[in-house]
Amino acid sequence: MTEYRPEHIGLVTKYIVIESFKITPQDLLIRAYEISKGVMIKENCFGLTLMGTEEDVDRIVAELRKIDPAHIFVKDRGFPPGDARRCRSSLGGARPGFHGMEFEMTVIPYISHGIEDLERRDATAIGKTANPLEKSYLDIYRLKKIIDAQEP
């Protein structure tokens, strides 16, 4: 075992993910550089990675969100940008964690629509979500119908 010397202590890293028809990661990158004040910024295919002190990163995130609020999503990242333990340039293949993000990118257009729609609609008129804990079992009469439908 080798002694582990942690780097970037006290700094936070955040992903900014874009799901927008209006802006590109490059647009965000240019705006982020204008207000960066020493924060490390890396452009990705899906958006940006920011690393810096929590106050600085939160300030930039708040500014970038204003560009397209319903289509910019932010989450924390544990490892710093380009870390050899996670970066695909050293590991090969997709970055660990990418597949989760890839899956959620298929759902995010619905979330963006929801955020935009909630600004216009009365929240009390919106129906409830289905409770996932209430499992509906197959009704015996419905099962009979399915069996009958399968028989010639």
Next chain:
Amino acid sequence: MAKVFIYPSTSLILADLVSRYGHTPLSSAVSIREHIQTAGFESAPLQITPEDPKKGLRWAAVEVPSGVRGRMSLYGPMIAACEAAIIIDNADLAFGCMGCARTNELITFLIRQKNIPILDLNYPADEEEGVRFVAAVRKFLSGLGAKP
């Protein structure tokens, strides 16, 4: 501002919505960041040290596989600290090996044992469900005592 545990704990959507509506999301990135910024012995690329399964003993018994206990050393402190939780029940992305699967079961079990507000949801499958999803999260978070 409440600390809200999110499951799946790597979820971009939940982490964003929780912070967007004024609360602190407790995601796996937060505990991993703490972990890798602490000096110890390197076991790259995983950064789980021999100490972690011992810490996990607080949440899982000694006969539970060390993979579960190691993972619980990351998630256990967040479960202890959280004041509310949002759980997505049909999260296919949380699928993994037995270590991940059993840890996920233990995480949801421990959260439900804790007497805190919990919101159970499914991922939306269309735009209308998306509206209901965001509305449910916003209503839940506003009930925790901060903005929106």
